[in-house]
Amino acid sequence: MTEAALASWNDGPAKRAVLDFVASVTTSGSAFVPPADRIATFDNDGTLWVERPTPPQFDFLLRKWGQEAEADPSLAAQEPYKAIVEKDQAFFEGLVTQDPRVVAALEGAMATSWAGTTPDAFDAEVRVWATTVKQPKFGVSYTELVYQPMLELFDLLKTNEFRVFVCSGGGRDFMRVIAEDLWGIYKEDVIGSASAYEYKDGQIVRTAEMLGGLALGPGKPEHIFARTGRLPVFAGGNADVDIEMLETAQFALLVNHDDADREYAYTKAAEASLAKAKERGWTVVSMKNDWKTIFRTEITP
Amino acid sequence: MTEAALASWNDGPAKRAVLDFVASVTTSGSAFVPPADRIATFDNDGTLWVERPTPPQFDFLLRKWGQEAEADPSLAAQEPYKAIVEKDQAFFEGLVTQDPRVVAALEGAMATSWAGTTPDAFDAEVRVWATTVKQPKFGVSYTELVYQPMLELFDLLKTNEFRVFVCSGGGRDFMRVIAEDLWGIYKEDVIGSASAYEYKDGQIVRTAEMLGGLALGPGKPEHIFARTGRLPVFAGGNADVDIEMLETAQFALLVNHDDADREYAYTKAAEASLAKAKERGWTVVSMKNDWKTIFRTEITP
Numbered sequence: 001m002t003e004a005a006l007a008s009w010n011d012g013p014a015k016r017a018v019l020d021f022v023a024s025v026t027t028s029g030s031a032f033v034p035p036a037d038r039i040a041t042f043d044n045d046g047t048l049w050v051e052r053p054t055p056p057q058f059d060f061l062l063r064k065w066g067q068e069a070e071a072d073p074s075l076a077a078q079e080p081y082k083a084i085v086e087k088d089q090a091f092f093e094g095l096v097t098q099d100p101r102v103v104a105a106l107e108g109a110m111a112t113s114w115a116g117t118t119p120d121a122f123d124a125e126v127r128v129w130a131t132t133v134k135q136p137k138f139g140v141s142y143t144e145l146v147y148q149p150m151l152e153l154f155d156l157l158k159t160n161e162f163r164v165f166v167c168s169g170g171g172r173d174f175m176r177v178i179a180e181d182l183w184g185i186y187k188e189d190v191i192g193s194a195s196a197y198e199y200k201d202g203q204i205v206r207t208a209e210m211l212g213g214l215a216l217g218p219g220k221p222e223h224i225f226a227r228t229g230r231l232p233v234f235a236g237g238n239a240d241v242d243i244e245m246l247e248t249a250q251f252a253l254l255v256n257h258d259d260a261d262r263e264y265a266y267t268k269a270a271e272a273s274l275a276k277a278k279e280r281g282w283t284v285v286s287m288k289n290d291w292k293t294i295f296r297t298e299i300t301p
Numbered sequence: 302m303t304e305a306a307l308a309s310w311n312d313g314p315a316k317r318a319v320l321d322f323v324a325s326v327t328t329s330g331s332a333f334v335p336p337a338d339r340i341a342t343f344d345n346d347g348t349l350w351v352e353r354p355t356p357p358q359f360d361f362l363l364r365k366w367g368q369e370a371e372a373d374p375s376l377a378a379q380e381p382y383k384a385i386v387e388k389d390q391a392f393f394e395g396l397v398t399q400d401p402r403v404v405a406a407l408e409g410a411m412a413t414s415w416a417g418t419t420p421d422a423f424d425a426e427v428r429v430w431a432t433t434v435k436q437p438k439f440g441v442s443y444t445e446l447v448y449q450p451m452l453e454l455f456d457l458l459k460t461n462e463f464r465v466f467v468c469s470g471g472g473r474d475f476m477r478v479i480a481e482d483l484w485g486i487y488k489e490d491v492i493g494s495a496s497a498y499e500y501k502d503g504q505i506v507r508t509a510e511m512l513g514g515l516a517l518g519p520g521k522p523e524h525i526f527a528r529t530g531r532l533p534v535f536a537g538g539n540a541d542v543d544i545e546m547l548e549t550a551q552f553a554l555l556v557n558h559d560d561a562d563r564e565y566a567y568t569k570a571a572e573a574s575l576a577k578a579k580e581r582g583w584t585v586v587s588m589k590n591d592w593k594t595i596f597r598t599e600i601t602p
Binding site: 163187197220221225226228244247259 | 337420464474481488489493497499500512513520523524527528531532548549
């Protein structure tokens, strides 16, 4: 382990807990974990990058659906298009609380918007979004708003023969477009809610079906096991929908958004995970106290 | 590339084609492929190990179903149990030709036999099979009957920054038990037909559903894309059900079983792939002429 490990982390209980755990599982002794088992999994929104005022992929989807509703006004009679046209905040707050009616409407729209398209076509749309849309508080692309301390944690884990995966409730294919540049991990190490594809006429084409369920709550360990054949040794998250993934790991890290100046301060949809962290002794990262820097580049609101 | 690359391959057109291709995609020039895109995928049965007289996993399944039919004689009224009890060869030949009636019966039994069990319980059964059952012609475990030249090909590709995946129509979870010892690739790099799992009461448990379709024919590129976000640059197979995977790759290698003395000689269920290889200029490996050694250890019939 080099001196530079976790350089953007303040010396404190969170950094110490991480370094101690990594040392214990990689040193021979009772806590040793064979390299083959060293799987680390991380949530994305709010764990690796800013998820306010809205999870970035959601911004991408709303713009797409707004364009669709403009092109075909008849869509405005149904959700989620109706809520977009009418700027119905209550509807979208149902996403945070996982209101089944809201989730179903979003899944439906997500399925149909790109059905029949190729990965190249979808990827191009994501790239346009990533390079043009600015996050309102910081005035930069969402892709600038990746947490530097988490990238250093990836490096620490990789140096210690962990394989690092991202497992997000967000769309697998959306994240794969940006994973390699943003996180330094290959597309194939991105796990998430996913459309099914079919191979037809020599091409991979997206269908209107999903492959497996949403990677949220119990869906996270389900997707992780399907993808890796294992459950994580190290896991990181920031919200209630990460609880099941965190409880399967030997070491659980929970990012707490408590820095209103440098990022945001909120606990909404993370209340249960914070309570669970206390109960189980998970390592809670205070963005305010544990991190010297927040973003991978120098960015101020 | 060391001198030892493909040491068990005779100098000949197949070895030359492989070495030339790997050199061309890893050297700057018009054929260069960036490391991120260097995905290699291989079928398993008949490509990495002996698939005669029956694909090894099929031997595992038949034994399991035979035991189930013995424990519950009422099962003998339905397929595939009926065919096992009555030793109905015609039924099982339907597997080779992918008879939908046969495939459906087998999928049904596969789904129910382990529904509700944990991965640990399933893995233990595979391990017992792998260490006790002998292949009839060679008198050793199927796991001894892995092709040494293919392991050397894995090494060559890994040395050249390819990520190597196995994508088999056989069961993903069956192969994952043996992948790390047998092929030196991690469980997570094994792709195949798969059961869905659910996370319940803090455990991953197998359901009676499948996650995605069979990884055969068009199912191979579908599974590969779902798993990696890419299609292969290099692919290897040996049968008609590999055609779609092979045609998506820049370099396609087809193993031809033409060595009755050291292994088996047959083209059944590979006729179309051999014709396609000719038409497309795929590299056909003659086991008889291109391989000095067949198995990873010295084994004679």
